[in-house]
Amino acid sequence: MPDFPGRGLMKGLGVTFKTMMKPAVTVQYPHVKEAPPTRARGVIALKEENCTVCMLCARQCPDWCIYIEGYKDKAPPRREGGKPRTVQKLDRFDIDYSLCMYCGICVEVCPFDALFWSPEYEYSEASIADLLHDKTKLGEWMLTVPEPPPLEAGAEAKKGGKK
Amino acid sequence: MAVSTEWQKAAYVAAQAADARVHVELETEGMTLNIGPQHPATHGTLRIVVRLDGEQVVWAEPVAGYMHRGYEKLCEVRTYPQVTTLINRIDWLGHFANEVPFILAAEQLMGIEAPPRAQWIRTIFFEMARIANITLFLGDMGVQLGAITPIFFAFRDREHVLNLMEAATGGRFHPNYDRIGGLKDDLPRGWVEECKTAMKKMRGFCDEIEDLLMGNEIFQERTRGIGVIPPAVGLEYGLSGANIRASGVDFDIRRDEPSPLAYKSCDWKVWTHPDGDSFARYWVRLQEVRESTKIVDQLLESLPAGSIQAKVPRIIKVPAGEAWAHTENPLGEMGYYVVSKGGLGPFRVKIRTPSFSNVSIVPWLLRGVYVPDVITILASLYFILGDIDR
Amino acid sequence: MLGLNIDAYWATTTLKVVVVLSLIPMAAIILGYVFLLKMMSHMQSRLGPMEAGPHGVLQLMADGVKFMQKEDIFPAKADRFVFATAPIVVLMSTFLLYIVIPAGPRLVVEDLDTGIFFALAVSSLSVLGILMAGWSSANKYSLIGALRAAGQLIAYELPLVLAVVGVVMQAGTMSLQGIVHAQADGEIFGVGFMGNPFIFTQFIGFLIFLAAAQAELTQTPFDMPVAESELVAGYMTEYTGFRFLFFFMGEFGTAFAFAAIGATLFLGGWYVPGVHGATADVLGPIVLGTKIMFVAFLIFWIRFSYPRMREDQLQAFAWKFLIPLSLVNIAITGILKVAF
Numbered sequence: 001m002p003d004f005p006g007r008g009l010m011k012g013l014g015v016t017f018k019t020m021m022k023p024a025v026t027v028q029y030p031h032v033k034e035a036p037p038t039r040a041r042g043v044i045a046l047k048e049e050n051c052t053v054c055m056l057c058a059r060q061c062p063d064w065c066i067y068i069e070g071y072k073d074k075a076p077p078r079r080e081g082g083k084p085r086t087v088q089k090l091d092r093f094d095i096d097y098s099l100c101m102y103c104g105i106c107v108e109v110c111p112f113d114a115l116f117w118s119p120e121y122e123y124s125e126a127s128i129a130d131l132l133h134d135k136t137k138l139g140e141w142m143l144t145v146p147e148p149p150p151l152e153a154g155a156e157a158k159k160g161g162k163k
Numbered sequence: 164m165a166v167s168t169e170w171q172k173a174a175y176v177a178a179q180a181a182d183a184r185v186h187v188e189l190e191t192e193g194m195t196l197n198i199g200p201q202h203p204a205t206h207g208t209l210r211i212v213v214r215l216d217g218e219q220v221v222w223a224e225p226v227a228g229y230m231h232r233g234y235e236k237l238c239e240v241r242t243y244p245q246v247t248t249l250i251n252r253i254d255w256l257g258h259f260a261n262e263v264p265f266i267l268a269a270e271q272l273m274g275i276e277a278p279p280r281a282q283w284i285r286t287i288f289f290e291m292a293r294i295a296n297i298t299l300f301l302g303d304m305g306v307q308l309g310a311i312t313p314i315f316f317a318f319r320d321r322e323h324v325l326n327l328m329e330a331a332t333g334g335r336f337h338p339n340y341d342r343i344g345g346l347k348d349d350l351p352r353g354w355v356e357e358c359k360t361a362m363k364k365m366r367g368f369c370d371e372i373e374d375l376l377m378g379n380e381i382f383q384e385r386t387r388g389i390g391v392i393p394p395a396v397g398l399e400y401g402l403s404g405a406n407i408r409a410s411g412v413d414f415d416i417r418r419d420e421p422s423p424l425a426y427k428s429c430d431w432k433v434w435t436h437p438d439g440d441s442f443a444r445y446w447v448r449l450q451e452v453r454e455s456t457k458i459v460d461q462l463l464e465s466l467p468a469g470s471i472q473a474k475v476p477r478i479i480k481v482p483a484g485e486a487w488a489h490t491e492n493p494l495g496e497m498g499y500y501v502v503s504k505g506g507l508g509p510f511r512v513k514i515r516t517p518s519f520s521n522v523s524i525v526p527w528l529l530r531g532v533y534v535p536d537v538i539t540i541l542a543s544l545y546f547i548l549g550d551i552d553r
Numbered sequence: 554m555l556g557l558n559i560d561a562y563w564a565t566t567t568l569k570v571v572v573v574l575s576l577i578p579m580a581a582i583i584l585g586y587v588f589l590l591k592m593m594s595h596m597q598s599r600l601g602p603m604e605a606g607p608h609g610v611l612q613l614m615a616d617g618v619k620f621m622q623k624e625d626i627f628p629a630k631a632d633r634f635v636f637a638t639a640p641i642v643v644l645m646s647t648f649l650l651y652i653v654i655p656a657g658p659r660l661v662v663e664d665l666d667t668g669i670f671f672a673l674a675v676s677s678l679s680v681l682g683i684l685m686a687g688w689s690s691a692n693k694y695s696l697i698g699a700l701r702a703a704g705q706l707i708a709y710e711l712p713l714v715l716a717v718v719g720v721v722m723q724a725g726t727m728s729l730q731g732i733v734h735a736q737a738d739g740e741i742f743g744v745g746f747m748g749n750p751f752i753f754t755q756f757i758g759f760l761i762f763l764a765a766a767q768a769e770l771t772q773t774p775f776d777m778p779v780a781e782s783e784l785v786a787g788y789m790t791e792y793t794g795f796r797f798l799f800f801f802m803g804e805f806g807t808a809f810a811f812a813a814i815g816a817t818l819f820l821g822g823w824y825v826p827g828v829h830g831a832t833a834d835v836l837g838p839i840v841l842g843t844k845i846m847f848v849a850f851l852i853f854w855i856r857f858s859y860p861r862m863r864e865d866q867l868q869a870f871a872w873k874f875l876i877p878l879s880l881v882n883i884a885i886t887g888i889l890k891v892a893f
Contacts (some may be wrong), residue, residue, distance in 0.1 A: 017858060060242070
């Protein structure tokens with residue numbers, strides 16, 4: 001297009017007109033919901049049987065939003081005739097989502113694979129106190145935890161357990 | 164490259180002189196005006212106290228600190244992974260770019276190097292953070308000048324980059340992905356192809372914005388010759404990034420300083436503009452986004468296979484020492500000076516942020532400027548409050 | 554009628570005034586919904602309001618109710634009478650504009666012989682309203698914003714008038730009904746079936762009219778007086794609630810009126826070829842409505858696509874470009890009128 005005064009103005013009009021003709025990109029939430037990607041950090045789920053109350057997650061949390069209390073219990077011995085083992089069991093495992101930064105340090109640092117990310121995000125409450133999810137609720141989130149996605153070509157497979 | 168002509172510069176000066184003759188009569192001298200702290204034109208809670216003589220600014224001073232979150236103090240009482248989480252939030256639009264210099268400094272202290280695949284992916288994410296950040300600027304400057312449409316295009320097309328970040332790291336705005344020795348996770352399958360598609364869309368966006376906003380005669384009238392920063396003055400005030408490159412200074416840390424990131428492995432160019440006015444700053448940033456998409460494309464092609472993290476102990480204790488690492492962030496030069504005494508966390512971290520220095524030129528730059536042009540200049544300097552105040 | 558001494562003139566006039574008065578808010582709502590809410594949204598790749606009513610048609614009703622129920626605030630030092638009257642003056646100038654616009658061969662409130670002259674004169678009353686608003690707000694920067702707005706509106710009155718002069722010369726009459734008839738009965742080089750809409754011969758005049766109308770409505774790229782609120786208070790800052798609603802209705806009502814005048818002057822108004830007489834009375838408003846939507850589309854398209862000009866650039870554009878161009882247009886029209 002030859003250079004005439006007002007050429008930029010005409011091109012600008014063309015861009016807005018073309019955009020008007022194309023469909024809008026709005027997704028009308030809550031009637032239509034887009035699925036977040038598999039790794040999206042929505043909510044943290046707790047697998048209680050794996051937890052040994054080592055307190056690493058509570059210590060490493062930058063916000064100190066995990067509250068853990070445990071008690072000691074006796075488990076049957078590993079083999080016949082041995083001493084009963086002492087295991088730690090959870091009394092209380094609360095995550096306060098009003099403080100949580102969704103950084104994922106707790107999930108990453110747990111040596112026993114007891115915490116998982118889930119892409120669920122629709123858990124807003126009317127009162128801040130309800131944002132403290134207790135052991136049961138965190139266990140319910142486990143149902144929404146997806147399988148980790150397959151990795152890209154050229155990646156090395158993870159060597160057993162978490163890094 | 165569109166440079167403003169001598170005739171245009173002379174016309175601007177004549178217009179200012181004519182305006183000044185009219186405004187003498189209105190007797191609005193010595194009026195002190197507060198721009199901010201709540202203001203649509205500043206990117207956050209910046210307060211600029213301005214003394215006016217009629218329509219002209221006589222004296223201006225930015226008052227920062229309304230958003231001070233105490234990062235440097237926080238870093239003293241946090242471990243390295245916790246600090247990485249927090250510093251995502253300094254420049255919240257260029258998220259990943261904040262983590263990289265800190266991790267590089269920590270790796271310098273520990274004496275480890277991340278494997279090549281990790282460096283490649285780090286660089287790719289760094290450039291994507293740049294694209295996400297500057298895309299918003301391209302639309303936002305339109306809004307400051309009255310064009311309400313480009314910003315919606317910017318938000319719409321930025322989603323491509325943010326969705327990619329979410330697919331790989333889990334977070335759209337705060338990836339928290341860099342770790343000492345490498346990265347947290349490898350990329351999910353199909354990510355490379357999606358990334359290439361997204362880069363094509365970003366180039367399409369750049370062309371669209373060029374047609375809609377940058378080529379617009381009204382936009383050029385409003386930005387050419389406004390807020391000219393001579394290169395010597397810019398260097399004196401410590402400007403960095405696109406602000407100084409728009410004044411003709413050919414300096415880019417990615418090319419000029421050695422770093423383990425993968426910039427040497429691809430072919431790219433540094434853009435400068437001789438004018439130093441607001442239009443030049445916009446132009447340089449537009450070209451930089453295009454260049455970033457090209458860098459990402461090249462790095463995706465040459466992505467080496469391998470592991471994503473070097474061998475690091477589970478509990479990281481960085482040996483005692485001091486290290487300085489700086490990178491070319493989207494806003495300018497960002498650097499971390501990390502002092503470690505061998506503990507779980509740093510002893511002291513000094514954060515050098517680009518916007519703090521960029522804003523320091525505001526008193527010099529706003530003298531003699533007319534009130535409508537103040538907004539144009541502030542928009543073109545592009546600072547983010549989290550970056551100024553930390 | 555009704556046994557009282559009311560003759561037909563007063564009955565029809567009252568009916569006409571009631572129709573016009575109810576037309577203003579309807580016009581504001583239609584223009585606001587179609588262009589501001591929906592067209593702007595689609596130009597920005599989004600949907601706009603969708604929840605209030607199907608596809609958001611009731612959104613402006615909801616906004617109207619919201620404005621009406623707000624607290625009526627007066628600044629402490631404001632001149633109460635002037636402050637309260639200013640929006641009414643602006644709205645009144647809008648109402649007066651609708652008196653001369655014809656929607657059919659017999660559908661006009663009063664077909665004045667100096668129709669277009671009256672319309673342009675009356676549209677300048679809004680300048681008075683704006684000055685009253687800025688002055689009575691007791692806010693130095695409101696006053697400066699109002700003075701800027703007044704300067705802009707006065708500067709762009711001239712290209713508006715001069716662009717219209719070309720049409721008046723071609724039609725030979727200032728009455729809007731007469732201009733429509735001139736376009737209906739005219740021929741283009743002997744081809745008579747579609748009349749002679751003046752947009753072909755007065756194309757430059759049409760563009761100047763559009764630019765000047767854009768400035769009269771303080772739309773981007775000429776909205777510095779209103780967008781001053783990014784930095785300094787504009788003349789409307791101290792207004793809340795229903796007084797602000799009056800300004801808003803005034804702006805969109807005037808946009809509708811200017812679009813109607815533009816359609817009448819340049820596109821042939823209510824005339825569609827082949828329709829005469831009583832059918833034209835029924836079809837006329839619909840045809841005029843379509844042409845209004847077209848002109849309004851052009852005005853709003855430009856509004857959403859461009860950044861705003863600085864006040865001095867705006868004045869330079871009017872005085873150094875539009876006015877000489879419109880004078881040249883008049884000269885050419887005159888020469889061609891005499892030659893042919």
